[in-house]
Amino acid sequence: MEENKVITQRAVLVGLYQGLKDEFDIKESMNELAELTLAAGAEVADIIIQNKASIEAATFIGSGKVEEVKIAVQDTESNIVVFNDELSGAQIRNLEAILETTVIDRTALILDIFAIRAQTKIAKLQVELAQLRYRMPRLIGLGASLSRTGGGIGTRGPGEQKLEIDRRRINERIDEIRKQIREAEKNRTVQRQLREKMEVPVVALVGYTNAGKSSILNYFINHSLEGEPDKQVFEKDMLFATLDTFARRIVLEDKKEFVLTDTVGFVSKLPHSIIDAFKATLEEALGADLLLHVVDASNDSYAMQMEVTKQVLNELKAGDKTMINVFNKIDLVPSKVIGDLDESVHISAKTGENVGILIEKIKAHLFSNMKQASFLVPYTDGKAASYLCQTYQVIKLDHLEMGTYIEAEVSEIDYNKYSQYLKIEA
Template sequence: MADNNKSGIRQSYINELNDLIGYQMENQVLLDEYVLEILKRLTLITKREVLICTNDKNRVQWVNIGDASTVNIGNAEMLYHVKALNKYRVIHTHPGGNPRLSAEDFSAAKKQSLQCIIAIGVDEKIPTSFSIGVPVVEEGTMEYGQGLFKTLKELNKFPLEHYILLADRFIKDDPNNRFDAEDEEERALLIGLDLPGNKGIELVDSMEELRQLVKTAGGIVEEEVCQSKNQIDPTFYVGKGKLQELIKVIQNHDINLIVANDELNSRQIANIEAATGTKTVDRTTIILDIFARHAKTKEGKLQVELAQQKYRMSHLKGLGIVMSRTGGGIGTRGPGEKKLETDRRHIRKQLEELEARIERINKSNQLNAVQRSKNKIKTVSLIGYTNSGKSTLFNRLTQSEVVTKDGLFITLDSTLRKVDPEHGEYLVSDTVGFIDKLPHDLIKAFKTTLMEVETADLLLHVVDVSNHNYEAQIEVVNQVLSDIGSGNKKVIMIYNKIDKLTPEEQDALLLKNQVAVEELALYISAKEGMAIESLFDIINRVLVGEKREMQLLIPYDDNKSLALLHEMKVVLAIDYQADGNLVTIEMTDDFPTHLFEKYQVTEV
C-alpha cells in the first residue's frame, strides 16, 4: 500500500492507487488499458514514478509511488523461491518519457528474481512507449535482457512464459542451488486433439488410456489439455494459441514432461520443446517405455531394442531434450538406454544386427511350430486389447501363475503353456495386448511375440465387456490381426469381466451362452471362474469337432492299422470276432476316415 506520509502525495491519489490492489487483469495480457490509464494519469499529475506489482495470475498485489531513488520494488509479503523465479511482475512508470530500464531496475529485478519488470515511458509531449526486462539464458548463464515496444499491443504479444520456463529450468539445473538438480519425478501434461472423422475410440477415452499409460510408465499426470482442430498442426501439434495455454499450465503446475496422444514427428518434438523448454514425448514413446519395463526374456528385450532404435532412427533430428538427457526417465529405459549415436549409418548397422538376431529366433520358433503341427499338437492363442484380462484367463486355462494386475501391457513376452490336462490336449499362448494408435512399425518389431498368433489353430479374442468402449477396442484388435496377416483365423469371442456388471446384466449374458458354439461367442468372468467349463467345452468342440463313435472290423493280419489307432489314442474297446478285431473308436472331425473306410462297420 502506498503511504502518503512518506511520499508527500495527496491522499486522494494514494487512495486511487490503493484501489487497484486486488484488481485482476486478463490472463492473456501483461498490462491492460484500464491500469495503464491510471498509471499514466497519476504519473503526469504527481511527476513521480508509480509502481504496481502483480502475481503470476495478473492480480495486483501491492502498489507504490515516489521518486526513482525512493520507490520500493520489493515488499515484506513477497514469497521467495529457490527452485524457480519468484512469481511477481513489477510494472512502473518513468516520468519524462524514457522507457528504458535503468541499472537500478535490472539490479532490483535480479535481486528479487522477478518474472519480469516493465517500464512505461510517460510524457505529455511524446507517445507512451514500453520496455520489458526478462531473464535470458545464454551459454550457461542467466542475465536480465531488455525489449522495447512502441505500443501496448506489441508489449502484450511478448512471449513472457517462454522466458520464465527457460529461466526456471536453468535455476533447477544450477549446481549452486540448495536442492537436487536431478528431477526424478516425472510430472506430466497430457495433450490431445479431437479431429473430424475420428472413428473408434472417443477422445475422452483415448486420453484416459494415455493417462493409464503414463501411470504404468511411472509418471504422474498433473494436467490434461485437449483441443478440437480440423487437422494436426504440422509445427506444434496444437495451435499457436493453445501452445501459449500449455506454457501457462507448465509454469503453474511445475510440469517437466509433455505427452502427446498421437505420434509426433521430429520437427514437432523439436518445436514444442523449444517453445516450452519441456521434455516432450508421444504415445509411442510411452508404450515403448512400458515394453522396456516388462520385457524379461532375451527375445522380448531384443524386440524392445529393435522397436526403440526404429523409432529413434525416424525421429533422430527432433529428439532434443530427450536425446540430451543422460539420466533416466520416461523414454530412456530399456536395452536402448545407452547414449544414442547420432550417426545414421551406425544406427542402421545396429538395426541390421538386431533384425538378424531376431530372425534367428523366428526360425527357431517356426521349427517348433512345424514340429507341433507334425505331432498334431493344437495351439490356442489369447489375443485382445490391453488390460482385457488375457493373463487372468490364461491362468484359468493352464493352472499357471502368470503375473496379473490392473495395468497396460503387463504381458510382453509370449507365454506358452499346456492346458489343464483334465480339459484337453492343446497348448495355450498369452500374447501382448493391442492398443489404439499402435504404429505399424511397432507391430512389425514385435513379430516374434505375435508369431504365436500367426501359427495358432484357434484365437480367443478376449474383450473387457465392462468397458463401455469395448466395441471400438474390438475393431482395433481386428485391424492389428489384419495387419499381421491373421485376419482369417478361426476366432472365438470371449466377453470377459461380466463380474463387473449388475446381476441382471450377468444373467442376461449367461443365457446367450446356450448358443455359444453356433455364435462362436461366450460370456465369462476369468477372475471369478464364471462359465469357464463352458469355455473348455467350446474350445474342444472347435479344435477337434464333435466327438462320435465308430466301429471298424480290422483283419487280424493288419496289425499296422490297429497300431495306428492306438497311437492316435482313439480306441475305446476291442471285441475279438471270427473275421478280425471289432474296434470301437471315438473320433472327431480331424480323424483320417479315408484310411479306414474299407473297415467301417457302423457309426454309432
C-alpha cells in the same frame, strides 16, 4: 545417496480433437493415455484438449494452446508433457524450447512401457528394434532430449549412448537385432512344424491389453489333465503385462488336446514400429486354427477396444480367421449381456464361470472331424491298443477272445491308420 534418488514425474497430457476426422472418441483416448502414463510411472497432473480441424506443422496444436500448456506445466510443477499423437522430431524440438520441459508422444510412452515390461531376450530385442526405428527419423529433432541425463520416461530402453550414434551405426544395429530375432524364431518354427506334423491344433488368445488373456491361459493350465503350475504365465491388472508369446499344451478331461498361445495385447493408435517389430511373434500365434478374441466386459470402452483389435488383425492379414469373442470379467458386471451368444461367450477367468461353455465351443471348432469308431485290436498289436487307450477317452473297453475291443472318438488320421482293426457292427 543423491544418485539413488527416485525420480518422480508429473505429466500434463495433451490431445488434439479434429472433429469428425477423429477415428476414436477423444475422451476415451485421453483416459487411455492417462492409464498409459500411470503404467509408465508418472502422475497425471492435468489434461488439455485442443479442438482444431488441422495439425499445426511447427507445434502440432498451435502457439496459443502451447502457451496454455506452458502455464499448466508451471502451475502443476510438472516435468513432462505427453502428446496423444505421434510428433515429428522438429515438433518435439520446438515444443521443448517453448515449454522448457521434456516432451514425448504416445508412441514413445508405449515404447517406454514396453522397455519396462520386457523380460525375455526376444522381447527386449523387439522393443529395442521398435525404439530405434521410432527414433531414427527423429534424430535431429531429438538431439536435445537425447543429451539429457537423469532417466525417466522416454529415456529407457536402448539408452542415450546408443541413440546418439549416427544413422549408419543405427542401421547396423537394426540389422543385427533383426538377425538375432530371426535366429530366436527358428526354434519356434521347429516347434510349430512339430505340432503340425502331430496335427495338434493351436488356439491363440488375442485382444486388447489387460483384457485378461494371461488369466485365461493360466486357468486352462491349472485345469489341464496334465496341469503344470510352474508353467503359469505372469498376470497382473495392468497394461502390457505380457509382451512375450507363451504356448502351453492343454489336455481336456476327454483327453482332447490343443496348444493355447498368449500374445502381446493391442492398444488404440498402436505404433506401426511396434506392430512391425512384434510381427514375427504375432504371426506365429496368428497361424493358429482358432482365435479367441478376449474382451474386457467391465470396460465401458469395450466396443472401441474390439474395433482396434479387429483393425490390427486385418493389418496382420488375420481378420478372416475363425474367431470366438470371449467377454471376460463378467464377475464384475454380472447383469451385462454383450454380443450374440451364438458367436460369443461370457466368462470369468477369475471364478471359472462359463469356462465350460467356452471349452465346448473350442471343441466344436477344433475337433469336428473326429470320428466315433469301434476297434478290435489283436493282442499281437498291444502297442496300437495302448496308444488308442492313452490318447483318447475310451467309451467302452472289453477284452475279447480275438483281441481288445475299444470304442472311442478318434482323429481322422488315426481312424485311417488303424482302419484294419475297425469293427463293423452287424
